[in-house]
Amino acid sequence: MEIDSVRVESSLWIGNKRYRAHLSGWYFSWTEIDKRNREKKTISVPVSEVIGVKEGRVEIQPQKKVEDTDIDFTLFYVKRSSKGNGIRAPWSLGRTQFCCPSRAVRDQWITQLRTALKTHSPSRPHRLLVFINPFGGKKRGKQIFHSLVAPLFELAGISSHVVVTERANQARDYILKKDLTGFDGVICVGGDGMFSELLHGVIGRTQQEAGVSEHDLTVMLQPCDLHIGIIPAGSTDCVCFTTIGINDPVTSTLHIIIGDSQPLDVCSVHYQSTLVRYSVSMVGYGFYGDVLAESERHRWMGPLRYDYSGCMVYLGNRSYPGLVQYLPADSHISSPRDNTRCLSGCRVCSESKERLFPHFDSSSSLYSTNVSQYSSELEGEWVTVEGRFKCVSLTCMSSSCPRSPKGLSPSAHLADGTADLILVRETNPLGFLTYLHRHTNTQDQFDLPFVEVHRVRAVRFSLPPGEEEEEEEEGDREVQASAERVLDDPEKLCSSDIAGHSQQHLAGRTERRNVTTSRVKHRGFVCGTCCTKPRSISVWNCDGEILPHTEISCRIHGQLVRLFARGIEDSTMA
Numbered sequence: 001m002e003i004d005s006v007r008v009e010s011s012l013w014i015g016n017k018r019y020r021a022h023l024s025g026w027y028f029s030w031t032e033i034d035k036r037n038r039e040k041k042t043i044s045v046p047v048s049e050v051i052g053v054k055e056g057r058v059e060i061q062p063q064k065k066v067e068d069t070d071i072d073f074t075l076f077y078v079k080r081s082s083k084g085n086g087i088r089a090p091w092s093l094g095r096t097q098f099c100c101p102s103r104a105v106r107d108q109w110i111t112q113l114r115t116a117l118k119t120h121s122p123s124r125p126h127r128l129l130v131f132i133n134p135f136g137g138k139k140r141g142k143q144i145f146h147s148l149v150a151p152l153f154e155l156a157g158i159s160s161h162v163v164v165t166e167r168a169n170q171a172r173d174y175i176l177k178k179d180l181t182g183f184d185g186v187i188c189v190g191g192d193g194m195f196s197e198l199l200h201g202v203i204g205r206t207q208q209e210a211g212v213s214e215h216d217l218t219v220m221l222q223p224c225d226l227h228i229g230i231i232p233a234g235s236t237d238c239v240c241f242t243t244i245g246i247n248d249p250v251t252s253t254l255h256i257i258i259g260d261s262q263p264l265d266v267c268s269v270h271y272q273s274t275l276v277r278y279s280v281s282m283v284g285y286g287f288y289g290d291v292l293a294e295s296e297r298h299r300w301m302g303p304l305r306y307d308y309s310g311c312m313v314y315l316g317n318r319s320y321p322g323l324v325q326y327l328p329a330d331s332h333i334s335s336p337r338d339n340t341r342c343l344s345g346c347r348v349c350s351e352s353k354e355r356l357f358p359h360f361d362s363s364s365s366l367y368s369t370n371v372s373q374y375s376s377e378l379e380g381e382w383v384t385v386e387g388r389f390k391c392v393s394l395t396c397m398s399s400s401c402p403r404s405p406k407g408l409s410p411s412a413h414l415a416d417g418t419a420d421l422i423l424v425r426e427t428n429p430l431g432f433l434t435y436l437h438r439h440t441n442t443q444d445q446f447d448l449p450f451v452e453v454h455r456v457r458a459v460r461f462s463l464p465p466g467e468e469e470e471e472e473e474e475g476d477r478e479v480q481a482s483a484e485r486v487l488d489d490p491e492k493l494c495s496s497d498i499a500g501h502s503q504q505h506l507a508g509r510t511e512r513r514n515v516t517t518s519r520v521k522h523r524g525f526v527c528g529t530c531c532t533k534p535r536s537i538s539v540w541n542c543d544g545e546i547l548p549h550t551e552i553s554c555r556i557h558g559q560l561v562r563l564f565a566r567g568i569e570d571s572t573m574a
């Protein structure tokens with residue numbers, strides 16, 4: 001075996017074939033040598049994609065098997081599979097068993113490879129805090145973790161503390177309150193709702209520690225260091241799909257192990273002077289709000305509840321009045337209709353970092369918030385749009401999912417500090433179906449006369465007073481009476497105990513408490529079961545949660561959190 005400071009080289013065998021293996025700089029490669037000493041095909045693995053190096057002949061799939069020999073070692077690494085159908089190719093675990101001429105050579109290879117791993121892949125996590133939602137998606141969270149994820153973590157030498165949740169918000173509260181010393185990241189096994197718990201925990205904890213008020217819409221929030229990882233086991237898996245390119249638990253696990261890091265924009269949603277929630281995928285009013293409210297009543301259907309509710313709400317053919325104000329982003333940098341896609345190493349996102357953090361000190365990796373406590377992000381000229389809408393959606397990223405592989409806004413960026421605001425005005429049912437259907441094919445969903453899209457930094461939504469006057473003229477006493485009863489006690493109005501149902505009424509109640517009585521009278525709230533008149537307000541769907549307010553303000557915080565991901569790898573690389 002030859003070892004110099006930059007290169008390690010020796011002959012090795014795989015089965016009965018001889019190879020010349022070398023480790024130089026960032027790569028470990030092996031080239032087959034035929035009987036006449038000619039070089040044949042070379043396989044190269046970047047050190048950053050090595051998962052583990054083990055003594056002996058080791059297998060971990062379908063189950064663990066170790067043959068403890070003196071002269072063998074097994075290399076595990078990221079293997080790119082053939083391309084998936086229309087989506088990026090999944091990653092799997094590659095494995096090669098090498099046989100060395102002697103034990104000394106074998107031990108040297110193991111030492112050299114492990115040293116290279118430490119040197120060339122320094123940002124890998126060592127200890128992780130894992131939350132499993134046993135009830136998410138098809139209820140396979142625990143099984144997915146124990147059969148697919150845990151063996152890979154063990155192989156990579158990652159230790160994990162696992163919490164199987166027993167109630168909603170347990171993961172969020174744990175992150176907000178417990179000692180997190182020693183953890184390099186937090187992982188959720190679940191869907192977008194579970195991710196959202198981690199997001200709120202991590203952002204909240206970071207602001208607490210930095211002494212920053214989350215409620216202040218104008219403040220510059222402290223970016224979060226603790227990385228978040230997502231093992232998809234939910235219904236929509238939108239955040240995972242958009243940041244990795246596929247919802248595959250093994251692919252996600254491998255990205256976590258190699259310590260990939262993808263910054264992500266976050267939208268904070270406020271009601272008056274309080275923070276309501278954070279969102280990374282979709283804040284949607286009208287159609288998507290109604291679909292979510294309806295789907296809560298059909299949770300037992302699992303992921304199918306969205307399709308069923310989607311059809312029901314589509315058939316309801318509602319539209320809602322609204323006043324939307326937005327602060328446009330710089331149109332010279334990018335546009336939602338420029339036909340680009342945000343892929344791994346995206347130039348727009350990397351160039352945004354300097355703009356978003358002008359005081360970032362790269363030598364100490366510190367964000368100096370005391371230089372600019374208050375952000376200039378809310379300065380600029382607001383644009384107002386008023387009308388009746390089928391839906392109003394705001395998304396910080398493309399929000400793609402298996403149902404819609406290119407997403408709500410295909411050219412949106414993960415980490416550019418902006419979101420796309422999509423306004424779909426009232427139209428006929430066929431027009432709206434065309435809009436929805438275009439999410440599933442290659443046609444441009446924005447190329448329709450009733451759709452507009454804007455790249456924005458902030459948005460405000462309110463109910464136009466004019467519209468409410470009109471409703472008043474209709475003089476709907478029945479709706480008025482229901483609204484007043486809801487104000488007194490939402491439970492009295494509906495005998496049904498279904499969570500989403502009363503939640504919807506509750507949403508109406510909270511809102512009414514905050515508006516003038518003249519408005520109160522004219523907001524008929526209809527649940528479809530016990531109320532009879534159509535309502536003129538919808539609800540907001542914020543990453544799969546119904547918001548308790550209608551008139552909200554949203555602001556985008558560029559690159560606020562980091563995920564164990566790298567964006568979507570261009571499939572031509574696979």
Ligand SMILES: CCCCCCCCCCCCC/C=C/[C@@H](O)[C@H](COP(=O)(O)O)NC(=O)CCCCCCCCCCCCCCC
Pocket residue numbers: 191192193194234235236237238281282288291292306307310311314399401403404407408433436437439440541542543544545
């Ligand atoms: C005609 C086919 C139409 C397909 C339209 C697909 C639009 C997809 C846009 C997806 C945006 C997803 C944004 C992410 C939201 C999630 O955070 C959130 C929570 O997810 P979780 O339960 O995993 O925790 N998910 C959601 O709110 C679900 C929204 C799903 C909307 C799907 C609507 C399906 C519509 C089907 C309409 C069919 C009309 C047929 C008429 C005969």
Ligand SMILES: Nc1ncnc2c1ncn2[C@@H]1O[C@H](COP(=O)(O)OP(=O)(O)O)[C@@H](O)[C@H]1O
Pocket residue numbers: 132133134135136137138164165166167168169189190191192193194195197233234235236237
């Ligand atoms: N043990 C639990 N019991 C009930 N709800 C839970 C539990 N753990 C998490 N949740 C909540 O369940 C909701 C849905 O979970 P999620 O994993 O996103 O699945 P899905 O994609 O199917 O909606 C989340 O909002 C989360 O807060």
Ligand SMILES: [Ca+2]
Pocket residue numbers: 265396397412413414415416417418419
């Ligand atoms: Ca963005």
